[in-house]
Amino acid sequence: MLPPLKWMKYAGLALALAASPAWADTSIDLFFPVPVDGALAKSMSELIKKFNDSQTDIKATPVFTGSYDETLIKTRAATKAGKPPAVVIMSANFLTDLAIEKEIQPLDDLIAADKMTNAAFMKQFFPALSGNAVIDSHVYGAPFQNSTPLLYYNAEQFKAAGLDPDKPPQTWAELVDDAKKLTQREGERVTRYGIMLPSNYDYGGWTLEALTMSNGGAYFNPEYGGEVYYDTPTMLGALTFWSDLVYKHKVHPSGLTPAPAITTAFLAGQASMMIISTGSLTFIRGAAKFPFKVAFVPRNVHNEVPIGGGSLVQPVGLDDAHRKAGWTLIKWLTSPEQSGWWSRATGYFAPNMAAYDLPEMKDFLAKNPEADTAVKQLAYARPWFATYKTVAVRKALEDQLQAVLSGKIEPKAALQQAQKDADAIMKPYVDATALKLP
Secondary structure, three states: OOOHHHHHHHHHHHHHHOOOOOOOOEEEEEEEOOOOOOOHHHHHHHHHHHHHHOOOOEEEEEEEOOOHHHHHHHHHHHHHOOOOOOEEEEEHHHHHHHHHOOOEOOOHHHHHHOOOOHHHHHOOEOHHHHHHOEEOOEEOOEEEEEEOEEEEEEHHHHHHOOOOOOOOOOEHHHHHHHHHHHOEEEOOEEEEEOOEOOOOOOHHHHHHHHHHHHOOOOOEOOOOOOOEOOOOHHHHHHHHHHHHHHHOOOOOOOOOOOHHHHHHHHHOOOEOEEEEEHHHHHHHHHHOOOOEEEEOOOEOOOOOEEOEEEEEEOEOOOOHHHHHHHHHHHHHHOOHHHHHHHHHHHOOEOOEHHHHHOHHHHHHHHHOHHHHHHHHHHHHEEOOOOOOOHHHHHHHHHHHHHHHHOOOOOHHHHHHHHHHHHHHHHHHHHHHHOOOOO
16 A cells, blocks of 8 residues: 555645546546556656547546556456446456456446457457456457567676676576676675566566476466466476575675665676566666667577466446446557557557557667567567466465575475465465266
8 A cells, every 4th residue: 555645645746637627527547557667657657648548538537557567456346346347457467366256347348349250350459468357258358468578688788707698598597607607706795796686566477487398388278267386396496596696606685675676786897697578668768878678588498488467347336327438448559650659659569450560660670689689589489377366376486486586495396385375365266166976
């Protein structure tokens, strides 16, 4: 819960920047998080002001709601209080749980009212995004700000270490070799780490998922909300690799490594490489005082990464006027023009494929080729972790991840405990849905 003064500050900013004509028929709220580095709150207010200025029937107010996890909590609280926002930018991997709990409603009828099929509506977005938007053939979310993890690296430090900036590490073995050459020490004190990966809540699970997938493994069952694969050889390999970066190779700091601290270290020249969301790309581009490049997440078995980011959803409990007004905003935000604008402003890739056919997007990519890397990596992208009680099930693993990186437990024991805890959390759903054999 944000302190009252902070709520007043953000509310005032939202109301000031999102002002629209007083004769608007319907006023709606858009709940939005700021899950990555940068000036997303300012950019969102600019975008919604643009929407409000484009018509007179609807006035939308952007309401900052913290992280993705905090946005989920605040959306549930508003809905329970009988004041659901008309639109929420919700973490895409929450949709399965929200659909199971009947806390969000399908967009099918709104799509049909526009004389479109669900398939036709989803066809405008990259195919890799469907797994976290369509559940049991129903469209529960419209892709809006989407990402993949990327390897960012300091080209200047690569060159100084005798590495070719045009040849980033493509495999885990190459990543270790490069990180060793890039790490610098003064006696026992590390002054520059070769690589940093985020292990804070939400980011940590996503990063470990990326490593597990690139190790040939599956993180969860995308067809069933009550099954995760924590205690498996492929995840053990991924977690051991991460642990070895810390304790065996000594190229990564120990303990909790939050994403904001990692980007700070990277920008200060204290980390040569990092794996962070493409959503941070605009921030890094504007803040870096040195040449940097981005690349695919290095693989062990094959290239594969999870989709990240948020989708536009509608909670239950909306009256017809607010639901239709929210749908108008959703369609406007996901149009090629606005999807492309948001991509250029933030670093998220544009989920609407037609955005990349626009002249302004082609010009932007010609000047900023690093922005095209996440789009190319989509060929190897798969759905993001999504289960019943997603947050709690994810945190069951992240607690153990953080314990491993702090040297408190070995990877095998950590994954066994994570599996046990996750299974216990999902048991009510499994008991209610799984086939009971004699």
